[in-house]
Amino acid sequence: LSVGVSPHVSPSNQPTLESTHRQRGLSTGVKVLIGVFTGVGVLVLLILLRYYRVFNSHWRNNTKGATNVEMFLESCGHLTVQRYKYSDIKKMTNSFKETLGQGGYGSVFKGKLKHDGRLVAVKLLNESKGNGEDFINEVATIGRTNHVNVVSLLGFCTEGVKRALVYEFMPNGSLERFIYNEKTSDTPLGWEKLYQIALGIATGLEYLHRGCNTRILHFDIKPHNILLDEEFIPKISDFGLAKLCPTKESVVSMLVPRGTIGYIAPEVYCKNFGGVSHKSDVYSYGMMVLEIIGGRKNIDATVENISEIYFPKWIYNHLKQGLNYLEGSEEIYKDETTKKMIIVALWCIQTQPADRPSISKVVEMLEGNTEDLQMPPNPFQDPLSISSPNHENNFSRR
Missing domain, CATH: 3.30.200.20 (Phosphorylase Kinase; domain 1)
Incomplete structure (x- = not known):
């Protein structure tokens, strides 16, 4: 027997080189398409998964927040509001x-x-x-x-x-409207009115610190948060950052700094300066009063003289020399009440909390005579070199 190729097999039934390449090309194209669709599908799935996690986290936080609010309201019992x-x-x-x-x-x-x-x-x-x-x-x-x-x-x-x-409702809006834009205000405030506003704010803070059953620390005293009624009587507002503190405890714990840059006391963001307490509100109050006096932000890089960029330091240097040396500003500083406000404000912004007066002492100083006020120490020295035991004895327990 001999084995051979059947003579009846047509050459057209045999796979040609051209058809083989076509089949291989088709197979490669399908693989590419499958890979593309698979990649897109995985990407879409990851996006949906990420969206679900964000949405679920947001929903959980909102649900938890709503629960916390309701639990708080229940714990308060009958509210007066x-x-x-x-x-x-x-x-x-x-x-x-x-x-x-x-x-x-x-x-x-x-x-x-x-x-x-x-x-x-x-x-x-x-x-x-x-x-x-x-x-x-x-x-x-x-x-x-x-x-x-x-x-x-x-x-x-x-x-x-x-x-x-x-x-x-407070028809005159916030204090910042009148101290930063006094020239364009419809009802410019005189120095006597500004003094009454500063005194009113101090009185309100004294009530929060000493007049309530539980001491309230505001932590965001600034012109924007002082509202004025139709008679320009100041009202402290915005207690979103406030903290309740038992009156017997002088220092409060704080995990995260709170407040507005430019008014935050040093100890709020750095423990090396001391403990956070009611004296932190006093610091913010002092910085605000200095802005009332200057009619500007305490830091202003647009002023002509470099020495005036930081207003608290500038005003302290002139106070030390005597207010008679304030060229071009005699109309502002000739009033004894205004001088009193400057001295009290500089006491309030002392770096060390123990060197600052309590807000009750601030009210007493504002209501007293200018001649009875001592020159405050320089609050802009190196913090490590600041040590004023005499002043600490005056204010640390008040």
Whole structure:
């Protein structure tokens, strides 16, 4: 037997070189397409997974925040302020028609109470702040207060992540409007009025530190947070960073610094300067009073003279020489009341907390005679070289 190729097999049935390459090319193209679709699918899946995690985390935080707020409200028992529905908030603000101000906390709208027609300011907190800490701080602190120099909280609203606070309306807005733009203000404030405002703020702080059952530390005293009524009586506002402190405890614990740059006391961001206490509010108050005096921010790089960039240091150097040497500013500093405010403010911004007076002492100094005030030590020396035992004996226990 012989084995051979059948003569009936046609050459066309045999795979050619061209068809083999075509099949291989088709197979490679399919593989590329499969790889592309697989990669895109994995990418989409990762994006969806990431979105789910973010959404789930946001939902959990909001849910946890809402729970924390409700637990806090239950622990407070019967509150003296009224709780509103979110629909009531929309009605009293006419669907948030007129905006009074905006900030990192949210927005403030003008409103009117239905039962008595009284004008109010409604602060609508951002929903992104889902932990409810700012809201709890406001209700826990200002809800306990009743003082002519502290803004009154009239009511609140909390529905899920929607939170609002209802305050008495202050027609003259914030203090910063009058001290930074006094030349363009419709009603420029004289030095006597500015002195009364400074004294009123100090009196309000004294009430927070000593007049309540639980001491309230504000931690954000600045012109923006001082509101003025129709008679320019100052009201301390915005207690979102406030902290309750038992009156017997002089130092409070703080994990994260709080406040506004330019007004924060050194010990708030650096423990080497001492413990955080009511003296931290005193420092902020002093920096604010210096801005009232200067009619400008304490740090201003646009001034002509380099020595005037940091106003507190500039004013201290001139105070040490005597206010008669303030060229071009005689109309500001000739008044004894103004000189008194400068001296008190410089005492308040001492680097060491023990060297600062308590806010009660500040009120006493403002109400007293200028001749009775001592020259404050230089608050701009090297902190390590500052040691004033005589001053510490005067103020550390007050």
